[in-house]
Amino acid sequence: MLREILINLLTEAAKKAQREGKLPSVELPEITIERPQKAEHGDYASNFPLKLSRIARANPMVIANELVTLMPKTDEIESAVAAPPGFINFTLKNNWLNRQVDHILTEGESFGNNNMGQGKKVQVEFVSINPTGPLHVGHGRGAILGSALVNVLAASGYNVEKEYYFNDAGNQMDIFRRSLLARYLQSLGIKAEVPENGYMGNYMIVLAQEIITEHGDKFQKLTEAEALKQLGDIGIGKVKDKIKKDLTQLRVEFDVWFREQSLYENGQYDKVMAILRKGDHLAEKEGATWFVSTNLGEDKDNVVVRSNGMPTYFATDIAYHYNKFIERHFEKVIDIWGADHQGHVPRMKAVVAALGIDPEQLQIIIHQMVTLKRGGELVRVSKRTGDLITLEEVMEEVGVDACRFFFLARSASSQMDFDLELAKKQSQENPVYYVQYAHARITSIMRLVEEKKITFADGDTSLLTTEPELTLIRKLLHFPELIEMATLTLEPHHLAYYAQELANTFHAFYKDCRVVTDDEALTKARIKLVMASKTVLAKTLHLMGMNAPDRM
RNA sequence: GCGCCUGUAGCUCAGCCGGAUAGAGCAUCAGUCUUCGAAACUGGUGGUCGAGGGUUCGAAUCCCUCCAGGCGCACCA
Numbered sequence: 093m094l095r096e097i098l099i100n101l102l103t104e105a106a107k108k109a110q111r112e113g114k115l116p117s118v119e120l121p122e123i124t125i126e127r128p129q130k131a132e133h134g135d136y137a138s139n140f141p142l143k144l145s146r147i148a149r150a151n152p153m154v155i156a157n158e159l160v161t162l163m164p165k166t167d168e169i170e171s172a173v174a175a176p177p178g179f180i181n182f183t184l185k186n187n188w189l190n191r192q193v194d195h196i197l198t199e200g201e202s203f204g205n206n207n208m209g210q211g212k213k214v215q216v217e218f219v220s221i222n223p224t225g226p227l228h229v230g231h232g233r234g235a236i237l238g239s240a241l242v243n244v245l246a247a248s249g250y251n252v253e254k255e256y257y258f259n260d261a262g263n264q265m266d267i268f269r270r271s272l273l274a275r276y277l278q279s280l281g282i283k284a285e286v287p288e289n290g291y292m293g294n295y296m297i298v299l300a301q302e303i304i305t306e307h308g309d310k311f312q313k314l315t316e317a318e319a320l321k322q323l324g325d326i327g328i329g330k331v332k333d334k335i336k337k338d339l340t341q342l343r344v345e346f347d348v349w350f351r352e353q354s355l356y357e358n359g360q361y362d363k364v365m366a367i368l369r370k371g372d373h374l375a376e377k378e379g380a381t382w383f384v385s386t387n388l389g390e391d392k393d394n395v396v397v398r399s400n401g402m403p404t405y406f407a408t409d410i411a412y413h414y415n416k417f418i419e420r421h422f423e424k425v426i427d428i429w430g431a432d433h434q435g436h437v438p439r440m441k442a443v444v445a446a447l448g449i450d451p452e453q454l455q456i457i458i459h460q461m462v463t464l465k466r467g468g469e470l471v472r473v474s475k476r477t478g479d480l481i482t483l484e485e486v487m488e489e490v491g492v493d494a495c496r497f498f499f500l501a502r503s504a505s506s507q508m509d510f511d512l513e514l515a516k517k518q519s520q521e522n523p524v525y526y527v528q529y530a531h532a533r534i535t536s537i538m539r540l541v542e543e544k545k546i547t548f549a550d551g552d553t554s555l556l557t558t559e560p561e562l563t564l565i566r567k568l569l570h571f572p573e574l575i576e577m578a579t580l581t582l583e584p585h586h587l588a589y590y591a592q593e594l595a596n597t598f599h600a601f602y603k604d605c606r607v608v609t610d611d612e613a614l615t616k617a618r619i620k621l622v623m624a625s626k627t628v629l630a631k632t633l634h635l636m637g638m639n640a641p642d643r644m
Numbered sequence: 645g646c647g648c649c650u651g652u653a654g655c656u657c658a659g660c661c662g663g664a665u666a667g668a669g670c671a672u673c674a675g676u677c678u679u680c681g682a683a684a685c686u687g688g689u690g691g692u693c694g695a696g697g698g699u700u701c702g703a704a705u706c707c708c709u710c711c712a713g714g715c716g717c718a719c720c721a
Contacts, residue, residue: 129664129666178701222721391647396719431648434649435717438648501656501658526684530684603684607680
């Protein structure tokens, strides 16, 4: 990578300066290489002389000039220039840049991949809502964020597993069962009450009626306990199927659908509780069992087993994370949660530590809430169900590509306004189509190339020397750095911005540089550049889980 | 009251492990189609980076205080 090359160059120059007595023998500060905002500042820049000046107590410009003179020549770098107040700006050689087009074509779909992950086993767990109702837009955000992050991590050489955790045990499921039974009986004309704190949504009525259509009234004849079990199981199964169906439509695939129930079935829950008890992390208070996280620096303790003997959600989550790290040996676990679960983060970290696992191995991404709007107006209630608007409705209204793009164009930490009208507009004001149009345009050029039976494998990319061509090549070469950054920060939203920039750069190139002309040699060279652009743009879109259309 | 997140152009948002005149898209104004897709391109207008202190050669970025909004603070999940 260029950054490493530049760091080495600077290090060598600095050491040489020290040997020659032009710099005091101080310990060198860490060298950072950045991409300047202004093109006139070159392709890369370093503030190394500024950092060095503080330690060496010397004028930064003097240091910069010294380093520049002592720096060895390389194939990649055209020039290294000292610039006030003490930067060094690097510019790449044109004939190195245009040769990279062939490199991109050779790499193809794997261009931009790296081996940061070194095959490490990583689990990303996301969405994971209770099977008590349909997915909403907020869940969609987590789903899209997670799936794009997984793609990025895979591109960086991690061995990634995608998991959905079904909370299908516990209190909330009981309430779901009771709510469903009440709706079932009501639909049969029998008087029944949905419990307080129950699931009131209209979808529960629809679900009850669906079950009546398929199974008749047989559950009303059973004892209540038996009805809750049998009817509830059917209901839970249906809700799960619906969740899976919505996620598939959103192009979010999972490798593992993990059931909370299984933690009890295979004894892991008991095992973990024993470990915690042995480690003196549990205490009995007020008839309940508590996880004593105050010993680990937390604000308060948390109940794991209620006084009625029922484990809390927290309890199974402890067993679940034990399972992830100890039983399944994930080296890194990433949980993606909505902002409403933020308070759960410190105690989960504390638990992991109590189990003897480095809390750094557990990374929790919190994404903020989504506000749905329509032409600037808040949307609160779905017309169809009387509930919050569902993910399915949003997908149907604005389309999956637009959904994915808009969700990925926001950093997770920022609250988000999702405007249905804007996302839907298939016009110039919609960045989704702007980006996809660039791909369709490229494909259209390639169709022409095929029609004219132009072969270009022997194209000479050193003919690409004009400013729009070189700018496009530079933009393509940003891509591997983008993958690295998104991997380090766990922030896939950079993809969306890059996609727009690349489309923009391509459109500008297209306007200035006609590809297919009478100049056969230049035509072939430009076709190569177009193909490289197609490769990178398509890959960016695919990492985002979007289509790269050939026609629009 | 306490904790986490956010506050940057008219709108939606990047930039935030300090760096060079603060960016993008949309909106708005003015231009550009006899040739590969004008769903495009070029240029202009538009900013006390919530406010105030501090650290620094240098702060949108780090620290403190305050203001505003979101989300939490259960023997719910």
